Amino acid sequence: MTIPSEMNALLLTGDGFTDKPSGTVLEAMEPYVVPGRVSVPTPKPTQVLIKVGLASINPSDVMFIKGMYGQPRVKGQPAGFEGVGMVVVAGDDPAAQRLAGKRVAFATGTSNWGAWAEHAVAEAAACIPLIDGVRDEDGAAMIVNPITALAMFDIVREAGEKAFVLTAGASQLSKLITGVAHDEGFSPIAIVRRDDQIPLLKKAGAAHVLNAEAADFGKSLKEVMQAEKPRIFLDALTGPVAGAIFDAMPKHARWIVYGRMDPSTTPIPQPGQLIFMSKHIEGFWLVEWMRSTPPERKLQAVMEAQKRFADGRWATDVTAVVPLSEAMKRVPEELAKPNGKVFIRP
Numbered sequence: 001m002t003i004p005s006e007m008n009a010l011l012l013t014g015d016g017f018t019d020k021p022s023g024t025v026l027e028a029m030e031p032y033v034v035p036g037r038v039s040v041p042t043p044k045p046t047q048v049l050i051k052v053g054l055a056s057i058n059p060s061d062v063m064f065i066k067g068m069y070g071q072p073r074v075k076g077q078p079a080g081f082e083g084v085g086m087v088v089v090a091g092d093d094p095a096a097q098r099l100a101g102k103r104v105a106f107a108t109g110t111s112n113w114g115a116w117a118e119h120a121v122a123e124a125a126a127c128i129p130l131i132d133g134v135r136d137e138d139g140a141a142m143i144v145n146p147i148t149a150l151a152m153f154d155i156v157r158e159a160g161e162k163a164f165v166l167t168a169g170a171s172q173l174s175k176l177i178t179g180v181a182h183d184e185g186f187s188p189i190a191i192v193r194r195d196d197q198i199p200l201l202k203k204a205g206a207a208h209v210l211n212a213e214a215a216d217f218g219k220s221l222k223e224v225m226q227a228e229k230p231r232i233f234l235d236a237l238t239g240p241v242a243g244a245i246f247d248a249m250p251k252h253a254r255w256i257v258y259g260r261m262d263p264s265t266t267p268i269p270q271p272g273q274l275i276f277m278s279k280h281i282e283g284f285w286l287v288e289w290m291r292s293t294p295p296e297r298k299l300q301a302v303m304e305a306q307k308r309f310a311d312g313r314w315a316t317d318v319t320a321v322v323p324l325s326e327a328m329k330r331v332p333e334e335l336a337k338p339n340g341k342v343f344i345r346p
Helices: 061-066 136-140 142-161 172-183 195-204 215-229 239-250 286-292 295-310 324-335
Strands: 007-010 033-037 047-057 084-089 104-109 117-124 127-129 165-166 187-192 207-212 232-235 254-257 281-282 320-325 341-345
Touching: 007 254, 007 324, 047 061, 047 104, 047 136, 084 117, 084 136, 104 117, 104 136, 104 142, 104 324, 117 324, 127 286, 127 324, 136 341, 142 172, 142 232, 142 295, 142 324, 172 195, 187 195, 187 215, 207 215, 215 239, 215 254, 232 295, 239 254, 281 286
Parallel strands: 165 187, 165 232, 187 207, 232 254, 254 281, 320 341
Antiparallel strands: 007 033, 047 084, 047 117, 047 341, 084 104, 104 127
C-alpha cells in the first residue's frame, strides 16, 4: 500500500490546559479543533501507523479538546483518543511487527497523535487485534468504554455486594456494565435524567432505574437504598445528585468517581459519614488500571470484551457516523442526541 505524505485531520487549536473551563457540552468544534492537512507520521520502533476506518467520540475527547482533561493538549496535533483501522506500517519492535496488516482497535493517548484523522500512530501495546465478528463500530469503541466497564465491574465483584449504583445510566459505558452485571446475577441501580430512558435500562438488565429529575427522586432513592444496601457507587456525574446518592448509601459505601458530567459544585451533605460510617471517596482512571493490572487480567478483559461484541451480548448503540469533511458542522448536533455514540469516518 502506498502511504501518502499528507493527510486530512481535525487539529487541536490549544496547548496544555485551559484556564477558562467551559462545561462538558460540546457547543461547537471551532474553538477547539480546526480542519487541516498535516504530514502523515512515521511510527517509532514500538509504534504502528494505522489507516483509520472509524474514530470514536467519547466524553473524555470533549473534555480533552477543551483543555479540561488530565492530559495536556499539543497544538496542531490531531484530536481523538480511540478508533479502529488497518495497520499499514509497523515499527521494528517485535510487538509492533506482529500487528502488521491486521485490523486493530487502538488508543492514542500516549502517542500524542489522535484518531480524528486519515492515519494515526499508536503504541503497539495500545492496540488490540480484532477477532472476526466484531463490527468496526464496536472496534472503534472497544477500549475506553468496554475495558473500563469490565475493570470497574471487577471492583463490584470483589466487593462481594450484589447491588451497586451507577450514574449516567443511559450512557454506553453504563449500559455495558449493566449488561455484564445482569449476566452474573448482580443488581445494578441506574440513575438517569429522563423517563424515556427507564425502559431501555430495564431491558439492559437494571434492577432499578431512578430518574434524578423526578419530583419523588429523594423518596425513591431512600427506599431503594434501604432495600438493596449497595456499597459501590460508580459515578460519571458528580454534582448535587451524586452527593445525595452517597449520603443515602449505607455504612462502608465507596464513591468511585470516573467522570464529571455535572460541572457544578459537588457537595458532601454529611462529612461526618466519612468518619463514623467508614465511607470512602476515590477515583478511577483506565490509564492507571492498565498500568497496575497484571498482564493476564488485561488480556482476559480484552478477549471477554471482544467475545461479548462478537456474540451479540454487547452492541454499540450508534447515533451517527459523520464523514471527517462534515465533522465541524455535524458533530456537536449529533452529540446532543441521547443514547448512542457518534463516530467520525475519515
